[in-house]
Amino acid sequence: MSDLKLTYFDFHGGRGEPARLALSMGGVPFVDDRIPIAEWPERKAGTPFGAVPTLQVDGKTLTQSNAINRYVAKLTGLYPSDFWQAALCDEAMDAVEDVVNQIGSTMFLPDDEKKSKREALTEGMFPLYLKQLSKNLEENGGRYFADDRLTIADLKVAMLTRQLTSGILEHIPTDLVERVAPDLLGHFERVMKDPSIKAYYAKHGVEV
Amino acid sequence: MSDLKLTYFDFHGGRGEPARLALSMGGVPFVDDRIPIAEWPERKAGTPFGAVPTLQVDGKTLTQSNAINRYVAKLTGLYPSDFWQAALCDEAMDAVEDVVNQIGSTMFLPDDEKKSKREALTEGMFPLYLKQLSKNLEENGGRYFADDRLTIADLKVAMLTRQLTSGILEHIPTDLVERVAPDLLGHFERVMKDPSIKAYYAKHGVEV
Numbered sequence: 177m178s179d180l181k182l183t184y185f186d187f188h189g190g191r192g193e194p195a196r197l198a199l200s201m202g203g204v205p206f207v208d209d210r211i212p213i214a215e216w217p218e219r220k221a222g223t224p225f226g227a228v229p230t231l232q233v234d235g236k237t238l239t240q241s242n243a244i245n246r247y248v249a250k251l252t253g254l255y256p257s258d259f260w261q262a263a264l265c266d267e268a269m270d271a272v273e274d275v276v277n278q279i280g281s282t283m284f285l286p287d288d289e290k291k292s293k294r295e296a297l298t299e300g301m302f303p304l305y306l307k308q309l310s311k312n313l314e315e316n317g318g319r320y321f322a323d324d325r326l327t328i329a330d331l332k333v334a335m336l337t338r339q340l341t342s343g344i345l346e347h348i349p350t351d352l353v354e355r356v357a358p359d360l361l362g363h364f365e366r367v368m369k370d371p372s373i374k375a376y377y378a379k380h381g382v383e384v
Numbered sequence: 385m386s387d388l389k390l391t392y393f394d395f396h397g398g399r400g401e402p403a404r405l406a407l408s409m410g411g412v413p414f415v416d417d418r419i420p421i422a423e424w425p426e427r428k429a430g431t432p433f434g435a436v437p438t439l440q441v442d443g444k445t446l447t448q449s450n451a452i453n454r455y456v457a458k459l460t461g462l463y464p465s466d467f468w469q470a471a472l473c474d475e476a477m478d479a480v481e482d483v484v485n486q487i488g489s490t491m492f493l494p495d496d497e498k499k500s501k502r503e504a505l506t507e508g509m510f511p512l513y514l515k516q517l518s519k520n521l522e523e524n525g526g527r528y529f530a531d532d533r534l535t536i537a538d539l540k541v542a543m544l545t546r547q548l549t550s551g552i553l554e555h556i557p558t559d560l561v562e563r564v565a566p567d568l569l570g571h572f573e574r575v576m577k578d579p580s581i582k583a584y585y586a587k588h589g590v591e592v
Contacts, residue, residue, distance in 0.1 A: 224516045225479065233468065236523075243474035250467045259458045260441065266451035271433065277485060308432045315444075 177204070181232040182244070183223075186210035188382050189339060191241040191276065192229035194331035195248045201372040202252025207232075242269045242332075249328035256323040265322035268312060268329040272336045275305050279345065294347035302340075302348075303356040309333060310357035318359070319366060326370055333360065334367040385412070389440040390452070391431075394418035396590050397547060399449040399484065400437035402539035403456045409580040410460025415440075450477045450540075457536035464531040473530035476520060476537040480544045483513050487553065502555035510548075510556075511564040517541060518565035526567070527574060534578055541568065542575040 182199065184192025199206045211219050211228065220226050224239045231237070231244045238244055246266070249255035256262045278301060282293045313321060321329040337360050343350045353360050367373065368384050377384045390407065392400025407414045419427050419436065428434050432447045439446045439455065446452055454474070457463035464470045486509060490501045521529060529537040545568050551558045561568050575581065576592045585592045 224519075225482070226512060233471075238471050238475055240475045240478035243471050243478055246474055247467055247471040250470075259455055262458075263441075263446050263451050263455040266454055267446055267448045270448035270451055274433070281489075304434060311432075 178234045179232070180204065180206035180248075181209050182206050182229060182248075183209040183211065183232070184229040185216070186212050188377070188380065189335055193335050194328055195229060195231065195241075195244050197331050197373060197376060198245070198248045198252050198254050198328055200376045201370070202248075202254065204248070204251055242266075242273060245269060245328050245332060254326070254328045254331075256327060258323070261323040264312070264316060265327050265329040268309065268321040269332045271305060271309060272332045275302065275336060278302075279339070279348075291347045294345070298348055298352060302352060306353060306357035306360060310359045313359055313363055319363075326367065330363070330367050334364050337361065337364040386442045387415075387440075388412065388456075389415035389417050390437060390456075391417040391419065391440070392437040393424070394420050396585070396588065397543055401543050402453050402536055403437060403439065403449075405539050405581060405584060406453070406456045406460045406462050406536055408584045409578070410456075410462065412456070412459055450474075450481060453477060453536050453540060462534070462536045462539075464535060466531070469531040472520070472524060473535050473537040476517065476529040477540045479513060479517060479520075480540045483510065483544060486510075487547070487556075499555045502553070506556055506560060510560060514561060514565035514568060518567045521567055521571055527571075534575065538571070538575050542572050545569065545572040 180199065182192065182195055184190065184196070196208065219228075223230055224237060227239065229241055229244055230239050231247065233247075238247060246255060246269075249265075256265055278297055282290050282297070285293060313319075316322060317324050320326055321333060337353055339345065340348060340353050341350050341361070341364075349355075374384070388407070390400065390403055392398065392404070404416065427436075431438055432445060435447065437447075437449050437452055439452045441455075446455060454463060454477075457473075464473055486505055490498050490505070493501060521527075524530060525532050528534055529541060545561055547553065548556060548561050549558050549569070549572075582592070
């Protein structure tokens with residue numbers, strides 16, 4: 177087994193969380209390197225693309241969150257081997273990344289501009305994406321995004337659902353998912369009921 | 385063998401070109417559905433996420449360019465089976481996608497704003513990414529991005545190199561790659577010398 181160190185911010189969510197969950201679910205030991213936000217400016221310069229998560233594997237650094245997700249999902253049995261099911265898994269992960277990128281692009285804007293951009297996303301791209309994700313879920317059996325079982329794609333989508341419904345994003349209504357893609361709420365509950373995910377958050381003292 | 389239809393714009397490049405190249409290189413028959421730019425507004429609404437490429441596989445539609453790339457690369461032997469080599473392949477593809485997203489975000493801006501945003505990218509993100517891609521190339525043997533052979537990652541990177549050096553992007557200097565990551569030019573030449581890629585472009589009457 178390789179030596180693994182996953183580096184990401186010190187909160188429960190975001191681009192690094194699916195890999196943390198996957199490694200924990202698979203019982204794969206890893207160093208859980210959590211960067212306090214205050215240390216980020218200093219740590220940023222030491223990352224290959226100025227971004228986290230990164231995954232060190234026997235001292236070599238892998239970047240790009242979905243590349244990391246896919247790699248750890250293969251190690252932990254959370255990635256389909258069938259080509260088409262793997263493609264559905266990839267599609268959902270990259271669609272979420274599109275949304276996450278748009279959220280990210282508004283994160284450090286002045287408040288007026290943040291408000292207008294997030295309102296535009298709430299009217300346009302977000303419902304389009306959430307509805308299509310919901311449709312994909314339905315077309316693939318209604319329970320999970322690929323392989324008719326929990327895969328890394330479900331962890332990725334669930335983290336987005338949690339972010340959008342949690343109220344931590346100003347100017348994005350917390351009932352957006354419920355209004356446009358209620359099936360994603362059922363999906364989120366399903367993922368969070370997984371015993372190993374429940375155990376993970378219980379260990380970290382997080383209510384889900 | 386599945387029935388495949390790849391839908392993308394009618395030009396030689398961009399997000400759809402690596403999959404076209406991979407399918408052609410692998411001798412996998414597919415319907416090469418090319419949308420004339422004038423027809424895009426009408427066709428856009430019929431796509432799941434308002435975007436191309438899409439790949440129809442036996443009538444089911446797959447979206448997200450790197451999900452499509454990975455799927456066709458598996459069909460055509462252009463994707464590593466080793467987990468780590470596959471991760472390197474994924475990392476390069478997603479890094480290119482980050483750059484492509486930034487280029488895309490400037491595409492329809494008023495000229496003043498396009499100029500200032502592209503100049504900022506030329507000073508900041510682009511050199512960071514191009515240098516890191518060049519470093520990844522070197523760390524993986526200097527010839528290809530993964531598996532010490534031509535994979536889908538090389539096709540993805542080569543299309544970016546061609547886009548950045550071709551002069552089609554206003555306000556992005558065509559010598560940027562040469563200045564900051566000259567190894568990517570050597571890599572581009574290496575990819576374009578592949579006999580099946582040469583044959584593909586010769587068939588389409590394109591000089592490369």
